Amino acid sequence: MAKVTFTLNGESITVDEPLNMRFLDILRMKLGLTGSKEGCGEGECGACAVLIDGQLVNSCLLPLGSVEGRNVMTIEGYRKTKRYKILEDAFIEEGAVQCGICTPGMVMASESLLNQNPKPSEKEIRIALAGNLCRCTGYEMIFKAVKRAAKEGEGLW
Amino acid sequence: MKHVIPKTYKEALEHLSEGTYKVLAGGTDLMVKNRSWSETPARFKQDMLYIHNLDELRYVEDKGDHLAIGALTDYETLLRHEAVPKVLKDCLIEIAGPAIRKVGTLAGNIGNASPAADGVLLLYLLDAQLVIERKGARREALIDDVITGPGKTTLSNEEMIKEIRLPKSTFTxxxxxxxxxxxxxxxxxxxxxxxxxxxxxxxxxxxxxxxxxxxxxxxxxxxxxxxxxxxxxxxxxxxxxxxxxxxxxxxxxxxxxxxxxxxxxxxxxxxxxxxxxxxxxx
Amino acid sequence: MKTKKDISESIRKVDSEEKISGRAPYTSDISVEGMLYAKTVRSPIARGVIKNVKLPDMPEGYYTVDASDIPSRNVVSMIYEDWPVFAEKEVNFIGEPIMLIVGPDKETVMNLADNVEIDYEEKNPVFDFSNSGVRLHFDKGDVVNAFERAAKTIEYEYETGYQEQAYIEPQGFVGYIEDGGYTLVGSIQCPYYVKNAVMDTMGEDEDKVRVIQAPVGGAFGGKEEFPSVTACQLAVALKKIQKPIKFIYEREEDMETTTKRHPSKTKMEAALDEHNNIIGMRSRIGLDGGAYIGLSGVVLSRGMLAVTNAYTIDNLDVHGDVFLTNTVPNGAFRGFGAPQMIFAIEMFIHHIAKDIGEDPYVFRKRHMVKQGDKTSTSGTFRDPIILDDMIQKAVEISNYHDKAKAYEDRDTYKGIGMSWFLHGCGFTGSGESDIIKANVKLRKDDEDNVHILVAAVDMGQGPKTTFRKLVADILDVPIEQVTFNYPDTRYVPDSGPTVASRTMMVVGGLLARAAKTLKEDWKEGEEQTVVKQYEQPDYVEWDQDTMRGDAYPAYSWGVNVVEVEVSKVTYEVTVTNAWSIYDLGKAIDERIVMGQADGGQAQGIAYGYLEVMNHENGKLKQKNMTDYIIPTSVDVPKMENHIMDNPYPLGPYGAKGVGELTLVGGAPAVALAIEQAIGRKVRKIPATPESIMELIDNG
Structure with a gap:
């Protein structure tokens, strides 16, 4: 066990857990934040993706020991933002959600993209989402949702 | 087993000198290899040194005749850096997805020494020189001389890669x-x-x-x-x-x-x- | 006066917000006070007899649960009953469950599970197609005569591989004891399959087993019959331990030990007359069932019925076998036997045309079904068929003919392929009326809120939205006035499983009838309940023994066009474009249907060229998401899909089946495109770069 301090959804937090725990488990079990999902447990599917210092990271491959001092945003924090509302609305309007298990990760990936590139091309969207597997949608409606969000949320990113 | 987050690179070398630690940088390989049942800690078999937050090892510097890349510089950062050779970027953009590229590092790719590692392939192509340090000592070596087989390198338990140097070259x-x-x-x-x-x-x-x-x-x-x-x-x-x-x-x-x-x-x-x-x- | 909107006009899905925000409680998100964790101990060998089991010292509070704890029958009740809850004496596949270790601390549970020592007497495993477990046959016309008078016969064999559902959420349940009974909350498609199986294994009455659907993170058939296995195991554990238990599969465990799409081998033989018309066809299909039959016989049946796809062939002889092998049992997967057969027949009909030197497009059109034609099982295509118009549209939007001509130049390494196909809606034959007997209930409370009570599961395909929309539309009330909660068998009647593209046509059809009755009898401010039960349409006649008659009450239709480029250096396939046209009667929500079209097509195309799974001596080689490859956002082509209305008189607003239709034609379309690009006949899927290289080398 060791104390690790980091910023979680805007607030400083200290946890006392083994450094070799997966950060995903810290979020889900210890902190009750179950919005980040486990799909594969080996960094392939992106369902567990969170933002670390504003960029997309798979929390299932992140040991707690790597989070010290970092700024973490999960879907639970992100959903309180204006940007989230734009993305949520776009995902619904475009039908980008089916089973939904990949969706929180997909939203975090979209945020990470738009934060760095507010007007992405379809090719750039595809590359940015390539680490987030979706088995339901064939991705087409997710691409449309990200495009819609970029348009509707112009100036926010 | 000991699990340590060093505060400085110097402290990391200090711990490494005990000879029992394994260095975890991005974790994208080690966390998969040592995966346990979900909600239980990763099954590492030796003392672990979590160096992910040693920001002093995150840099890309143009040194005139070569590009110096700090060991913890992630792929996403390299992709955005103008001095990084195009062929390396062509490779990096095809590695995994953005979330892995944000924590994945060339140094970690070397440490893992998979024959299928794309990053390592490019280091061979670009004649990469590695700066390898341990407490009180430093050596430089060509990538070919560091990787010896699948998962095998000449890195000793006390050493870690500090920097990767890419000699400047022009290609048509x-x-x-x-x-x-x-x-x-x-x-x-x-x-x-x-x-x-x-x-x-x-x-x-x-x-x-x-x-x-x-x-x-x-x-x-x-x-x-x-x-x-x-x-x-x-x-x-x-x-x-x-x-x-x-x-x-x-x-x-x-x-x-x-x-x-x-x-x-x-x-x-x-x-x-x-x-x-x-x-x-x- | 407000004009009523067309039912197809899309609305916002009602459950998107809770999913996007991460609030939807999937099974693994659920915690119950004091719960224990279960881990499965499995067979490491493909076939053998258990000689001795040596348990590690079990600390206080840790339990083993095995066959000896089963109160009633050690069999998982599904259509065919041969699948044990726990292996008792014999093991028949690598990964077969032998016992559970259950306890409060996961690390301890894991270590205990790792230290169970089991001695086996190994037996020779069977992996080839030699041990038939189910054999089916049907015929039509006089095939012997057709082959006797044939001017020419042509024969080919086709092979398909495994396909893994690869839902992103692994299998799982949380179970607890409630009022002396067993409550199971899980990621499932069929609450009543689970409930009935558990009742059977436990020897319990109906009121002692309660099954609740949690939000399902993808299923595709993978959560049709398989969850009954883990549910029975969990119920046995609950009875023994009397504490809540969480039982979630890890990804590798899920991939290595749960059902998949059956690998298949199909032999096709056609008799042609002197005008090059197909006058007869013999076909023999073999499915690899794995170690237990389970649903495989039904999968085989649906596959066999699709043998002539959208072509009319008067004389037929069709044999099928499910072969038992010492591998993981295979089972339901979107399409249910049809994808294997549609691949075989679509390739075969092209290969015949190529062999006789006729344009495949012309040859196929000549054999295409028309309204009034007899089906493969001598039933009748009663309803209007608009396939001609659909093909016309597909040809136009894809510029098919020009491309097909241009890509005949081999140096382009490009190809375009077109499949057309049908899919029977609902259960095969008399399944709906004899086995399922679906019931639905609408309850109106005294505040005039209407509650939909059915066991249909929303696993992403949208019934939470479309059922409410449908009922609200008929009742002419706002959708907010209609509720549809996650099914809980305590409250909902058995409206049947969420399978076989039956949800909207059959369950939705019953709901529509119930809503009409409620509307006619609407009493404001009063509680009212309407129940409807499935009735077979009068015209449907089916003889299960001879497999003759109307196998389905209705058919949905589709056309897929796929364009590819093959790399000369690496033989990799890039799918550049895909177009599709569907006749699913009438869309209850166009965007939801389009979502099925995109997703089904992505799965179907990937089945044809991308998704590789195989085993070596019974051990699956691809056991995680790294090695089992499903398409990413950069693999899927640009897709353009259209629907064409062709309302089915007995469907709600004319709706027929959707879900499976969108998958079944993808593989032949991409395989045909690859075939053109490399100038070689593709007879095996997935057409991987490795197999494309071999084809180019050896033809």
């Missing part, structure tokens, strides 16, 4: 070609990186590196040298003998991702494709 054409199971998020079945500098129809610098076809990346400097100084057509006319020179070194395996016949064929196709099109500039 480069190529990175990878076959994975799909177009992203895939481990290479076979991968190729090539670079050439042609001046006035003469091949001045020729390099080819092939991944996932042997225990380490295949780069045959003697074959490259043999054809340096030749005209384009002379090199292209020698395609059969060039390919023959690679025959003893292209020894792929069958596994869950592909088979040896395919890997072998494609490796030679890639060599031929690069040589026969090397005069067509990017």
């Amino acid at each position: 054409k480069t190529q990175f070609l990878k076959v994975g199971g799909r177009k992203a998020d895939a481990i290479s079945k076979v991968a190729f990186a090539g670079a050439v500098r042609i001046e006035d129809g003469i091949v001045k610098d020729l390099r080819m590196a092939i991944g996932a076809v042997n225990v380490t990346v295949v780069r045959l400097r003697e074959v490259e040298k043999l054809h340096t100084g030749e005209t384009i057509s002379a090199v292209q006319d020698s395609i059969v003998s060039i390919k023959n020179a690679y025959v003893p070194h292209i020894k792929p395996i069958d596994d869950q991702r592909s088979n040896r016949v395919y890997r072998k064929r494609v490796a030679f196709n890639m060599i031929e494709d690069f040589i026969m099109n090397m005069h067509i500039q990017d």
